[in-house]
Amino acid sequence: MPSEAPFRSLPARVIVAGGGIAALELVVALRKLAGERVAIELLAPGEHFVYRPLLVAEPFGMGELPRFPLGQVLGDQRAVQRRGRLAEVRADAHEVVTAAGERLAYDALVVATGARTVEAVRGALTFGGPESVTLMRTLVEGAATGELRSIAFALAASAASWPLPLYELALMTALRAGGAQITVATAEDAPLQLFGQAVSRSMTERLARAGVELLAGVAPVEYADGALALEDGRRLTADAAVALPALAGPAIPGLPHDSGGFVPVDGHGRVEDVADVYAAGDVTAFEVKQGGVSVRQAQAVAECIAARAGTSLVPEPFEPLLRGMLLTGAEPSYLQWRGGESQQADSPLWWPPTKIADSYIVPYLVSRFQLSVPTAPGPGEADLMSSAPAGGDVPVRPGRGDG
Template identity: 45%
Template sequence: MLKWPTSSSRRVVIAGGGVAAVETLLALRALPRGATFDVTVIAPGDELVYKPLAVTEPFGQAPERRYRLDEICDDLDATLVRGLLRGVDGGRRVAQTADGRALPYDALVVATGAISHEALPGAVTFFGGGESDDFSWIVRELETGITRSIAFVVPTGGCWPLPLYELALMTAERAAEVAAVDLALTLVTPEEEPLAAFHGAGSDAVGQLLADAGITFAGATRAHDYDGRTLALSSLETEDDRRIAIDRVVALPALRGPAIEGLPLDRSGFVRVDNHCAVRGLDDVYAIGDATTFPLKQGGVATQQADAVAAAIGGRSAELRPHLRAMLLTGGEPLYLSATVVGGVGVSSSVSHSCPWWPPHKIAARHLAPYLADRQAAAVA
């Protein structure tokens, strides 16, 4: 149970400036007593960046996907502190920032995200946070006929692979638009089947999209040692090695945890949490999203974790049962995928050509999606 101070102020500190952090703030304010929380948000930057739409930028699309955090915090009556969470003193109930500030809390939510880093030296790493220029010139090379082969690589370890499938499918669509001939596209992934998180109907549908687009699927495979002309591939099933000739390689980044001092961590720096997203061994400290040991690193799942944590802070606790939802951009008609998740793994899925959630945002978030839709509508008005 939370140990509130004797005053009416109930101090909740949210560390992070991404979708999980903002969803937590929105979910807290939606609680019956949400207005009584004194909320502080620690964020390293000035903006909430809506990363799922970054895949469209190399193809000449630039949808609005940046929102000022100070305006969001003002709108939701929260204090914004710019900085990074460095450590947590669970005994004193203090969150410590990298610049030396100590922020007392009655409940702390760690939503800092993971740290992205290059997974395949020599490849173009698609970080998805606005750093899309390198892949943009690969698209230009394809359009002018300079590049004839591209490999799209999902690294081993935990990451959300869907953006790479989108890049591959939209590249194939652009190649068809410019009538590129003899173009070889290959998707290399440690997954045994296409988008394995959507095992079943979803994975089958994605596999068919890849086949129809002429994209070779190299599953259960690790890519390594790209020398600018050839790429080494190792089978994760047979351990056989081979090399393929390839002009360009684009890879997703690998992830490591934020390694916050004072929190229980695994060997990669991710925060250990239980089925309620509570940090093990610390009272009233929660962690959500990519910063945690939960195997699915996906924005929609992170917002469901945020909703569960907000409910727990409000005194209602229940085991998290996330449901995986995703919009797959293809260059043509998008595909909508849903999956039941058990133990962090998708066990059954469904697929639709019409969006089964509302509003039809890339991140199916209970509070964030309608909030951003309202802000966009107000901006247009």
């Protein structure tokens, strides 16, 4: 990478905007890599960090969505929170403006404010946040009692940046559904196409074994009058329809963005043509919007900042490796796409076998807050405590050389 100038002040003042997985991975990684060479301030509106990848488990009674107090997480990392929202970046002045009008100076700014969810299939239940859990639970119960005879799970092309949750919802519903017909209608040419052919093949077989009908290569458009309308004119009769949301970028004033509002970055997370500003996670223009990708991007940014703060680290670009842990209602399945190679396995392809692999933040959450992964309803959660690094002693560069 072209060398970037060392920071003029030490500790360097780093502002992280956002309170999701990308922001917190950045905080934990940066503290680990740069030590006291950086002063970290997190600008975020909420009091909690919500671990969204486990949202799909909640409607099925497989545990509650994990939430962690930001104050404790940041306290452990010797970082502070400023409650508020990023409203504008004034890159020439090296300052951000918050929604409340405060101006905060930085040596490095990391934007990790995520994306907005928007309805992708009109009329369907959009499953994108905690607010959709109760409705989804009602649908699952309706299918289990026979009140609903058919449910369609719909993936529009605009929602395909991370399709895994749709398949998790469909498979787990099928397991509970009794006689109800479960159908997946997807704009993808094959299920989980972004993981490559081997995963698509095994996913097709898994859906068939679970009795889930698959319609691939046809975009769902709208759910109305008891039918899911497909773009080729067909109408699929269904008592209910569930869809994943599309994502919209925030188009932050002062930063470049693409037509979707997402921030363009290079492999190190540096925002195009804006010095000292980095971005990671769903806010970036990278086409896959996933927790695992978010943490890899955050790690690449942390390495750049640590190097500029005077460590001997040589920053590496983030590896666009995809790892997905598919919750099925029984044992999970492990999916991976790495260097063009597509892989599916019923035993872990990485360790510890968490939804978000190779991160600094997840082993910390496991050892500090006993985060665990639900595998089946009721008792039987996979306790990952025993596999967590002791005392938060996280290995440097967790994403390298594993798998």
